[in-house]
Structure formats: C-alpha cells, structure tokens
Amino acid sequence: MATREEPRPVSNGRGHGVGAAAAAKLDNASLRPRREAHHHSADLAEALRAVKPRVPDTPSDSSSDSGREDRDNKTEPVQSFLLRRKSTNDSYDDSAVVTPEIVPIEHAEARSGRPSPKYLQSLPKSNAVGDEKKTYVVVSDDAELREILRRGLEREKEKVLPTRREKLRDTVFTKQFSCFDRQNQDAANSQFHGFYVLFWIGMTILILKTGAENWRKTGNPLGTNEIMKTMFRRDVVVLLLSDGIMCGLTGVSWVMQRLVFRQYINWERSGWIIQNMWQTLFIAGVVGLPLVRDWPWTHTVFFVLHGIVMLMKQHSYAFYNGHLSTVYKKRQSLLFKLKQLELVSPVSYSSPTSPQVSAFATSHLELPPSANEYHERCKSLSKSQSTERSDIETISNAIEEAVPLDLEQLHLFERLIKWEVDALADELTGKATDPTHYYPNNLTFLNHYEYIVLPTLVYELQYPRSDSINWSYVAEKSCALIGVIFVMIMISQAFIYPVVMRTVYMKEMGWSTIQRFQEFPWVLSDLIFPFMMEYMLSWYLIWETVLNILAELTYFADRSFYDAWWNSVSWDQYARDWNRPVHNFLLRHVYHSSISSMKVNKHTATLITFFLSACVHELVMWCIFKKLRGYLLILQMCQLPLVKLSRTKWLRNQETLGNMLFWAGIFTGPSMLCTLYLIL
Known part of the structure; x- marks a missing residue:
C-alpha cells in the first residue's frame, strides 16, 4: 500500500529545516543580532508558538484512497527548532527558548494579515493532499528573524545552484601513458594485444612482398620512387629554415604578454585585438609561403600543419596569460582597498549608512578560498543578484566615499576582501607547485619556448614532468618513426600513385566531367584500402611516435594523446578521443569561449566548434590541391546530424551497430574525399 511522506519544513539541501538554518545563524557570533534586539524578545515569543502543520483540504483522485486512509490514522509530527535570544548580560538564556508555529505558505498570508514576502512567495506551493512535499513558513513579525531566514535561504540557494568550471580551468594534466605504449601496463596486459602484434606482422609481410615485386620489375625496392624524389627534389633546406623562423616568431606573443603585464597594453581593451591581428598575419604568412615558393604537396602539408599548431599554441599562451593579467590586476586593486580599509577608524555607534551588514551574502566565507569557488560564486550572483553592483564594488565605493562605518561593518568588509584576494591568488597559481611558475613569474623567455616544444596545445602554468629521459625508449620510437614513414611511402608508391596518375591522364586527354565521373566508383574502390592504411599509419606516426618522442625529450609526463577511438559508437566520441591535444584546445578556446564571450548555448x-575545425581542414586541402571545393567541410559538418542520429532510440544502445557505422565512415571518407578532388 502506498504511503505518504510526512510534511516537513523547507529543506536546505542538507537534511536540515529552515529552523536549523536559523538557529545556526543565531549561534554565529559574527552575525548575531545587535544589543538592542533583546527588547523585542517578548514580541518574538508571542509571535512564535507551537508547531501545527496544516494540510489544505484539496480533493484527490480515487487512486489515492488507500494512501489517504493510512494518513488519517497517523498523527502529524511536530517539527520545532530552538531560537536563542541574546540577553543584556551577553549570555544565552534558556528561558528564551520558544517553539514557533510553522504553517503552510498558502495560509501564511491569511494568518499574518499581510502579503507574504517576495522571497517566500517564490517558493513552491503544494495544493494536493497526495503531495509528498510541503512548504512551510514561520509566521512572525520579527524583522531580525526574517532577515536571518532570508540570508539562510540565500546561502542554501548558492549551494544548490549547478556548478560549472570556468572556461580556462577545464584541462587537467596527469602523469599517464598512451594506449599502445609498452610502458602502459593496461595495454601490455590487454586481451587484444595479440591483434596489435598481428597487425604489424601483416604489415611486414605486405612491405616485403611489395619490395620484392618492385625489385623484380625495376631493380629498386621502392620502385620508380617518384614520391621520394618529390620530397627531396628541392627546397628541403629552405623548408627547415622557414620552419625554424616560424617557430621563433611565436615569441611575438610572449613580448606582447610582457607589455600587458607592464600595463603598456590593456588586454581587455586592445590587447586581445592586437593578438588576433598578429595571429591573422601569422597564418597568412604560413599559407602564403608554400604558394609563393610553389612547394610540392609533401612540403606544403608539413609546413601548413606545423604552422596551424604554432598558431594554436600562441593563441592558448596569449589568451590564458591575458586572462591571468586581468585577475592579477583585480587582486592588486583589492590589496590596495584592504590597505585603505585598515586606515579607516570605526564609529562608536551602530552606523546607519549603507551598505549594512545584512545586505551581503556571507555563506562563501565558510568555504576555503579557491578559484573554483570564486567562479561558482560569480555565476550564482549573476543569476540571483538583483542589484547592479557586486558586494566588492559596493564595499569599494563605501571606502572611496569615506562613509562612517562601525566595527561590525569593518570586520565583515575585511573578511570579504581577504577571501576574494586569496581566491584570486589561487587562480594565479593554478596547478603549479613551484613559485617560479606562478603568474607573473611564468612570463619568461625560457618558459615560453619550453611550452612551444611541449607536445600539447593548451597552455598551463605547470605540467606533470618525468624524472629522467629514457634514451633507449627514444631510440625505439625513432626507429618506429623511420619505419612507419618508409611503410607509408611504399604503400603510396605502389597503390596510390598509379591511381592518381590515371586521373591526371584522364584530364590531360580531355575527358569530359561526365566521363571522368563515370570512373568515380572504380577510382574509389582502388583507393579505399590503401587510403585506410595510410590513415591508420599517419595517425600512429604522429600520435604514437612523434608526440611520444617529444614528450620523452621534454620530460612531459602526460602521454594521453588519444583514447580508444577505434571503439567509438558516434562521431562526437571519435572527435574527443582520436586527437586529445586538439580536442582540449577546442574545448577551452572555442567551445567554452563561445559560451562565455558570445553568450550562446x-x-x-x-x-561553432565543428565549423571552425572543418574550415581549418578545408584550408589544408586547398593548400594541397590548389582548389577550393568545400568537400571536406561538407563531409565534416555532416557529422553533426550523424551525432543526433546516434542518440535516437534506434541507435542509442546499439554499440555494435554504432561502431560499424563509424568504421564505414572511416573506410569511405578519406578515399571518397581524395577521389572527389582527383576526378572533379
């Protein structure tokens, strides 16, 4: 038989009623009533009586008859709380303990003879007998008690608000290894480790067979070797010098942040605009140089991709330190206000001037000051605060105007300012444990260029570091790097280059678009498997060999450059897992920045994030093929409806089917893209 939960007072989210919150407020020495309050104790005792919760006589449906019979046989529990009033001799008198009457909010207005306060009218009301939750208010004319309850409700409202990390604090670096790294014990003990070994055995057999056939036909294991000739035909030294100069030019962002710290540039006004203008000029030079020099596609791919990486590194470095510069400036201003407050002499009487102590929310003072608590408080105030100015702005104006302040006001103002100063200091230290990495100590030449060579795109004050360099590990990964490049060249030479030359021949012979498009299925079928192999090998080359070599040489301990993307059941999971450095960058500097700056959902x-990523990929394709077709942009934006489809009831729990659809896209996507550029 269904039973009903007994009516209870308004809960504060931690299992205590409003009465408990009020008692806790009265017991707090820093917030106790003024001495004059004891004259009202008789009126308060008269107003607060025995607890008699009432339930409105609202008819219920027939389905709850059995539940109503059980309720009729029960006695409503009496909920009471203790209120201690302070006597004239500063001691608490037990005789002053009274039991207030608590009634439903819908009867409060009729009982008191006047409308309920707005903050009580906004509480949920219950009109049905079958409701499990009831809302009650204390009927009392005591203004101080109402103020205590108001501040208690405000405090609990701040605690239950949904929290969200600040946009620049989402990335957490920890010491870990990549999935296929032999140092990763989970990978070494995986039940699928044998398939990984089988894959490389199969690749070895394929390369040996291909090399043997090339030797028999041309006398060279690499065959005619057009790809190697293209790579090293010209401008190799120019490419390396240009890449070094490009990396050196990232120091412009460091110089700009030094100027911001010295207050020659205001980051919030003109600093971020100048930074964006420099980044635009930087990427224009990166894209323009290969066009001017007419580099082959191998040079172009390397230089443009590395240039985009340097662009993202500069953006993260500049905007994170720019954010910290505003925090640092605000903290310095608060420290100056604190010194001004120390020079203020309190008045001997209770100051009637604003701001009064009761006007400030103080619940956050009981929490340790931290950057997360500070941003959560700012967010809650932005939603709940009705005034235009924050507490700190109100206090600053009171100090500047030199209004008379009593001792209680000075004490509270000092606590509020010190809490924010400590919270802002926590923001300036971030995850760093070494004071040399705290802002602004991190704005050094060496710190900037150390970040430039680290295998991450997201700037932090300090990263987890390894103790030493394992040179045998570096040699192992270097051999893997050379070996994978060799395998990729052989696959391209044997299986991709002939197909590409066939499409070039069709264009040279003047085939019409219709005739070339008729060859589309056959070109696609010839490219689908070799492109799949190249796609897998290029991913392994960058995320398992290159990044791990850089991480080992730079003592970078967070090797989580990818996750198990091959198990993806949707395209959004794949976007998160296959390239963690880029995903972390887009999450912080595009996704969260769009929400906070552009006020979008x-x-x-x-x-916006998907569209920007697609535009960057399309830019790379334009640099390679010298054609602006938009094929890659369209295919990448098609991932969004596919993500929606994967969340429908037909595919939501179908992991195997979702993974099959994902792999079908991986198989056909790269080869279809290349075929479109070659045929059309």
Missing part, C-alpha cells in the same frame, strides 16, 4: 557552441 551549448548547441550553438558545438556548431
């Missing part, structure tokens, strides 16, 4: 921010 998360769906629009996701659309």
Whole structure:
C-alpha cells in the first residue's frame, strides 16, 4: 500500500529545516543580532508558538484512497527548532527558548494579515493532499528573524545552484601513458594485444612482398620512387629554415604578454585585438609561403600543419596569460582597498549608512578560498543578484566615499576582501607547485619556448614532468618513426600513385566531367584500402611516435594523446578521443569561449566548434590541391546530424551497430574525399 511522506519544513539541501538554518545563524557570533534586539524578545515569543502543520483540504483522485486512509490514522509530527535570544548580560538564556508555529505558505498570508514576502512567495506551493512535499513558513513579525531566514535561504540557494568550471580551468594534466605504449601496463596486459602484434606482422609481410615485386620489375625496392624524389627534389633546406623562423616568431606573443603585464597594453581593451591581428598575419604568412615558393604537396602539408599548431599554441599562451593579467590586476586593486580599509577608524555607534551588514551574502566565507569557488560564486550572483553592483564594488565605493562605518561593518568588509584576494591568488597559481611558475613569474623567455616544444596545445602554468629521459625508449620510437614513414611511402608508391596518375591522364586527354565521373566508383574502390592504411599509419606516426618522442625529450609526463577511438559508437566520441591535444584546445578556446564571450548555448557552441575545425581542414586541402571545393567541410559538418542520429532510440544502445557505422565512415571518407578532388 502506498504511503505518504510526512510534511516537513523547507529543506536546505542538507537534511536540515529552515529552523536549523536559523538557529545556526543565531549561534554565529559574527552575525548575531545587535544589543538592542533583546527588547523585542517578548514580541518574538508571542509571535512564535507551537508547531501545527496544516494540510489544505484539496480533493484527490480515487487512486489515492488507500494512501489517504493510512494518513488519517497517523498523527502529524511536530517539527520545532530552538531560537536563542541574546540577553543584556551577553549570555544565552534558556528561558528564551520558544517553539514557533510553522504553517503552510498558502495560509501564511491569511494568518499574518499581510502579503507574504517576495522571497517566500517564490517558493513552491503544494495544493494536493497526495503531495509528498510541503512548504512551510514561520509566521512572525520579527524583522531580525526574517532577515536571518532570508540570508539562510540565500546561502542554501548558492549551494544548490549547478556548478560549472570556468572556461580556462577545464584541462587537467596527469602523469599517464598512451594506449599502445609498452610502458602502459593496461595495454601490455590487454586481451587484444595479440591483434596489435598481428597487425604489424601483416604489415611486414605486405612491405616485403611489395619490395620484392618492385625489385623484380625495376631493380629498386621502392620502385620508380617518384614520391621520394618529390620530397627531396628541392627546397628541403629552405623548408627547415622557414620552419625554424616560424617557430621563433611565436615569441611575438610572449613580448606582447610582457607589455600587458607592464600595463603598456590593456588586454581587455586592445590587447586581445592586437593578438588576433598578429595571429591573422601569422597564418597568412604560413599559407602564403608554400604558394609563393610553389612547394610540392609533401612540403606544403608539413609546413601548413606545423604552422596551424604554432598558431594554436600562441593563441592558448596569449589568451590564458591575458586572462591571468586581468585577475592579477583585480587582486592588486583589492590589496590596495584592504590597505585603505585598515586606515579607516570605526564609529562608536551602530552606523546607519549603507551598505549594512545584512545586505551581503556571507555563506562563501565558510568555504576555503579557491578559484573554483570564486567562479561558482560569480555565476550564482549573476543569476540571483538583483542589484547592479557586486558586494566588492559596493564595499569599494563605501571606502572611496569615506562613509562612517562601525566595527561590525569593518570586520565583515575585511573578511570579504581577504577571501576574494586569496581566491584570486589561487587562480594565479593554478596547478603549479613551484613559485617560479606562478603568474607573473611564468612570463619568461625560457618558459615560453619550453611550452612551444611541449607536445600539447593548451597552455598551463605547470605540467606533470618525468624524472629522467629514457634514451633507449627514444631510440625505439625513432626507429618506429623511420619505419612507419618508409611503410607509408611504399604503400603510396605502389597503390596510390598509379591511381592518381590515371586521373591526371584522364584530364590531360580531355575527358569530359561526365566521363571522368563515370570512373568515380572504380577510382574509389582502388583507393579505399590503401587510403585506410595510410590513415591508420599517419595517425600512429604522429600520435604514437612523434608526440611520444617529444614528450620523452621534454620530460612531459602526460602521454594521453588519444583514447580508444577505434571503439567509438558516434562521431562526437571519435572527435574527443582520436586527437586529445586538439580536442582540449577546442574545448577551452572555442567551445567554452563561445559560451562565455558570445553568450550562446551549448548547441550553438558545438556548431561553432565543428565549423571552425572543418574550415581549418578545408584550408589544408586547398593548400594541397590548389582548389577550393568545400568537400571536406561538407563531409565534416555532416557529422553533426550523424551525432543526433546516434542518440535516437534506434541507435542509442546499439554499440555494435554504432561502431560499424563509424568504421564505414572511416573506410569511405578519406578515399571518397581524395577521389572527389582527383576526378572533379
């Protein structure tokens, strides 16, 4: 038989009623009533009586008859709380303990003879007998008690608000290894480790067979070797010098942040604009140089991709330190206000001037000051605060105007300022444990260029570091790097280059678009498997060999450059897992920045993030093929409806089917893209 939970007072989210919150407030020495309050104790005792919760006589449906019979046989529990009033001799008198009457909010207005306060009218009301939750208010004319309850409700409202990390604090670096790294014990003990070994055995057999056939036909294991000739035909030294100069030019962002710290540039006004203008000029030079020099596609791919990496590194470095510069400036201003407050002499009487102590929310003072608590408080105040100015702004104006302040006001103002100063200091230290990495100590030449060579795109004050360099590990990964490049060249030479030359021949012979498009299925079928192999090998080359070599040489301990993307059941999971450095960058500097700066919802921010990523990929394709077709942009934006499809009831729990659809896209996507550029 269904039973009903007994009516209870308004809960504060931690299992205590409003009465408990009020008692805790009265017991707090820093917030106790003024001495004059004891004259009202008789009126308060008269107003607060025995607890008699009432339930409105609202008819219920027939389905709850059995539950109503059980309720009729029960006695409503009496909920009471103790209120201690302070006597004239500063001691608490037990005789002053009274039991207030608590009634439903819908009867409070009729009982008191006047409308309920707005903050009580906003509470949920219950009109049905079958409701499990009831809302009650204390009927009392005591203004101080109402103020205590108001501040208690405000405090609990701040605690239950949904929290969200600040946009620049989402990335957490920890010491870990990549999935296929032999140092990763989970990978070494995986039940699928044998398939990984089988894959490389199969690749070895394929390369040996291909090399043997090339030797028999041309007398060279690499065959005619056009790809190697293209790579090293010209401008190799120019490419390396240009790449070094490009990396050196990232120091412009460091110089700019030094100027911001010295207050020659205001980051919030003109600093970020100048930074964006420099980044635009930087990427224009990166894209323009290969066009001017007419580099082959191998040079172009390397230089443009590395240039985009340097662009993202500069953006993260500049905007994170720019954010910290505003925090640092605000903290310095608060420290100056604190010194001014120390020079203020309190008045001997209770100051009637604003701001009064009761006007400030003080619940956060009981929490340790931290950057997360500070941003959560700012967010809650932005939603709940009705005034235009924050507490700290109000206090600053009171100090500047030199209004008379009593001792209680000075004490509270000092606590509020010190809490924010400590919270801002926590933001300036971040995850760093070494004071040399705290802002602004991190704005050094060496710190900037150390970040430039680290295998990450997201700037932090300090990263987890390894103790030493394992040179045998570096040699192992270097051999893997050379070996994978060799395998990729052989696959391209044997299986991709002949197909590409066939499409070039069709264009040279003057085939019409219709005739070339008729060859589309056959070209696609010839490219689908070799492109799949190249796609897998290029991913392994960058994320398992290159990044691990850089991480080992730079003592970078967080090797989580990818996750198990091959198990993806949707395209959003794949976007998160296959390239963690880029995903972390887009999450912090595009997704969250769109939400905070452009005031858009998360769906629009996701659309912006995907569109920007697709535009960058399309830029790379334009640099390679010298054609602006938009094929890659369209295919990448098609991932969004596919993500929506994967969340429908037909595919939501179908992991195997979702993974099959994902792999079908991986198989056909790269080869279809290349075929479109070659045929059309």
